[in-house]
Amino acid sequence: MSKKLKIALPKGSLQDPTIKLLEQAGYNIYTSSRGLRPDSDDAQLDIYLIRAQEIGRYLASGFIDCGITGLDWASNHEESLIDLAELPYSRATVRPTKWVLVVPEDSPVKSVQDLEGKRIATEGVEITRNYLKKNGVNAEVEYSWGATEVKVPDLVDAIVDVTETGASLRANDLRIVDTLLTSFPHFYGSAESYQDEWKKQKMDRMVLMLKAALEARGKVGLKMNLPEKSLQAVLDKLPSLRRPTVSHLAEDGWVAIETIIEDAVARSLIPDLKELGAEGIIEYPLSKIVL
Secondary structure (H helix, E strand, O other): OOOOEEEEEEEOOOHHHHHHHHHHOOOOEEOOOOOOOOEEOOOOEEEEEEEHHHHHHHHHHOOOOEEEEEHHHHHHHHHHEEEEEEOOOOOOOOOOEEEEEEEEOOOOOOOHHHHOOOEEEEOOHHHHHHHHHHOOOOOEEEEOOOOHHHHOOOOOOEEEEEEOOOHHHHHOOEEEEEEEEEEOEEEEEEOOHHHOHHHHHHHHHHHHHHHHHHHHOOEEEEEEEEEHHHHHHHHHHOOOOOOOEEEEOOOOOEEEEEEEEEHHHHHHHHHHHHHOOOEEEEEEEOOOOOO
């Protein structure tokens, strides 16, 4: 029987961007609307869809070999996990998830100290309790099953909620008092599973490809030919990831350049290169960059 690596992927809001990232890294995941055990084109992967809040616990218990979940949800199990990589992507943007302390705009609460003896609703109960303990504040923390934003001020004095942009909070006339934690997803391995040489190598290879896919986001490759006399002027212009590759062409006095640039600068850079004498300029997409 072939070896298997049990991997947990976050079910919920992170599911689609996580599967998309894995596909960019070369791992095609096949899901169904109700299935919690997706297939993939890698026969060595045994995939589980589990809520992000639970992945750290299953990793710590050794039931799962590795998984992707937020730093926020794994923080209570750090001693039993191997943090292999931070993966900077989010539900809707490239910004990290933030756990924030929130009150209504007209609330008298200006800092966490003003919540002494008050009531706070949140899905991140342990995160909130640790934050209050750190700040020496005694407050009642209750678990929120959802729709947390509507609970202030009638049911609770404050909430601790997750946000990327803060737009939803502003739309509901809510104000951020403090940020408890900033979190991107991480790739974690079970400390026990990471002692297995085959599993360790499989995890490390997956992390390499995931990081390569993330590194390629927002970047493009650029090729061009130009007169050798214009080489230094072009090199001074190129904001390359590394020094560009320069090779001589069969025709004397001409060179070819290949480099990587940020996609956002291509529209202003390419006309500049053309003015410096570059010809045959080709911009092409990148799927992975291994540093």
